[in-house]
Amino acid sequence: MARSWSSMDEFEAFLDAGGMVEPNDDMPDAYRQEVFRFIEFHANSEYMGGLCERDWIPRAPGVDRKLGQMAKTQDEIGHAHLLYMVAADMGVKTRAQMLDDLFSGRTRFHNVFHYPTPTWADQVAIAFLVDAAALASQQAVFKNCSYGPYKRMLRRVIAEEGFHMRQGEEMLLRLATGTPMQHELFQAALDRWWMPALQLFGPPAKDNDLLLRWHIKSERNEDLRDRYVQKFAPLLVGYGFSLPDPTPVLDPDTGRWEMPDIDWRPLFATMKNEGPDSARRVGTARGAWEDTAWVRAALDRAAGSVEPAASAGTEAA
Amino acid sequence: MMAPVGLAAVVEAAVRAVCDPEYPDLTIAELGIFESVRVDGAGGAHIELVPTVLACPALRTIEQDVVDAALGAGAASAEVVFLTSPRWSPARIDATTRAHLGREYTVAIRGLDGRIICPVCGGREAHQRAAFGPALCRETWWCDDCRNPVEVVREAVGRP
Numbered sequence: 455m456a457r458s459w460s461s462m463d464e465f466e467a468f469l470d471a472g473g474m475v476e477p478n479d480d481m482p483d484a485y486r487q488e489v490f491r492f493i494e495f496h497a498n499s500e501y502m503g504g505l506c507e508r509d510w511i512p513r514a515p516g517v518d519r520k521l522g523q524m525a526k527t528q529d530e531i532g533h534a535h536l537l538y539m540v541a542a543d544m545g546v547k548t549r550a551q552m553l554d555d556l557f558s559g560r561t562r563f564h565n566v567f568h569y570p571t572p573t574w575a576d577q578v579a580i581a582f583l584v585d586a587a588a589l590a591s592q593q594a595v596f597k598n599c600s601y602g603p604y605k606r607m608l609r610r611v612i613a614e615e616g617f618h619m620r621q622g623e624e625m626l627l628r629l630a631t632g633t634p635m636q637h638e639l640f641q642a643a644l645d646r647w648w649m650p651a652l653q654l655f656g657p658p659a660k661d662n663d664l665l666l667r668w669h670i671k672s673e674r675n676e677d678l679r680d681r682y683v684q685k686f687a688p689l690l691v692g693y694g695f696s697l698p699d700p701t702p703v704l705d706p707d708t709g710r711w712e713m714p715d716i717d718w719r720p721l722f723a724t725m726k727n728e729g730p731d732s733a734r735r736v737g738t739a740r741g742a743w744e745d746t747a748w749v750r751a752a753l754d755r756a757a758g759s760v761e762p763a764a765s766a767g768t769e770a771a
Numbered sequence: 772m773m774a775p776v777g778l779a780a781v782v783e784a785a786v787r788a789v790c791d792p793e794y795p796d797l798t799i800a801e802l803g804i805f806e807s808v809r810v811d812g813a814g815g816a817h818i819e820l821v822p823t824v825l826a827c828p829a830l831r832t833i834e835q836d837v838v839d840a841a842l843g844a845g846a847a848s849a850e851v852v853f854l855t856s857p858r859w860s861p862a863r864i865d866a867t868t869r870a871h872l873g874r875e876y877t878v879a880i881r882g883l884d885g886r887i888i889c890p891v892c893g894g895r896e897a898h899q900r901a902a903f904g905p906a907l908c909r910e911t912w913w914c915d916d917c918r919n920p921v922e923v924v925r926e927a928v929g930r931p
Contacts, residue, residue: 529906532905535904611905
């Protein structure tokens with residue numbers, strides 16, 4: 455049954471009491487827009503992340519790692535597909551519009567997919583450091599997420615990302631306990647990925663953050679980042695790696711790792727699609743979409759008799 | 772030679788209790804992946820599993836977890852064989868596990884008529900949107916009633 459609220463106050467009281475909003479509800483338009491933007495950003499990030507994993511399938515060392523890359527590619531593209539369905543259903547943009555905006559550089563995706571991955575160790579750093587940061591932020595959203603379809607999806611995404619993390623940990627251990635060259639290779643990758651991983655959580659939350667107020671996020675960016683540093687700084691130091699700038703320092707009295715101020719300019723550059731690898735990444739994504747147009751056309755024709763008329767906004771043109 | 776009394780039962784219980792890498796709160800027995808275990812006179816465990824999909828990228832992880840579980844339960848050695856027959860099918864998943872998949876993961880299993888009951892709203896108006904989802908063993912569907920995506924467990928290879 456569609457529910458409606460007579461005022462924003464009443465709607466916010468519903469959210470504060472732990473209420474969950476469903477697609478058939480008559481939700482305030484500002485909430486719809488905010489949730490939509492958040493899910494679109496997540497969908498874009500899964501999609502760009504999937505392409506990043508795909509790039510490494512032919513170059514991954516050994517059959518098992520290639521299988522791992524294939525699995526991750528399938529996971530991320532599958533997540534993107536599900537998220538685009540949920541986002542398109544909100545009626546703000548169609549999936550075709552979202553993809554067009556992504557390929558034209560008009561919308562954003564996670565900062566970590568704006569950097570190049572020159573070596574296999576970069577891929578390991580992504581699987582270990584970046585996936586862990588993404589998982590932590592997804593868990594914080596899942597915990598108290600007020601939009602039903604998104605919360606249900608996150609449950610599965612989190613279970614699958616947990617599996618990626620485990621693979622990442624195995625790959626890291628291999629390099630950490632390997633030859634001096636392997637150790638150096640990972641150190642160089644860590645130097646490149648530490649800062650982007652920390653910035654993945656976003657800049658410190660503003661006081662009027664609507665995502666927090668409407669229970670889309672449940673924790674402040676800086677709290678998530680701090681917990682991540684407390685966990686990963688000792689782990690990486692324990693494996694014999696050194697932490698690059700911004701380098702946290704262990705306070706012997708409190709046992710806490712204290713972070714220096716972070717330079718946010720690299721993050722803000724990625725948010726404008728002006729990161730070190732942004733142009734190539736977006737171009738690759740657009741090229742992959744254009745190159746596979748004939749596959750979608752063939753599938754659409756084959757499915758023509760099976761697929762019922764799509765409800766508004768849920769299908770790409 | 773017979774296995775030491777009790778060892779086979781202990782090893783079987785440990786192996787059955789191994790959790791799936793992508794459904795961390797469900798065991799390989801509940802998902803119908805476990806087939807059999809035999810413990811020989813030397814205490815070696817011989818385990819047979821039925822993979823949901825032969826190309827499943829989680830097989831090596833499951834194998835490792837099963838070997839660790841068998842050794843942890845006291846087996847002197849452990850080997851895993853992935854069977855191609857019988858074939859895995861969603862029919863190997865019991866009713867309790869089906870309910871759990873629906874409730875916790877919004878994952879459904881086809882009925883005999885090929886349709887599904889939406890795990891979110893109980894509606895019958897869900898339709899397939901893609902032959903695969905994030906995993907090789909699942910399809911992507913959409914429920915037109917409650918407007919939620921639903922993932923549906925795939926039949927064995929050869930059936931869409």
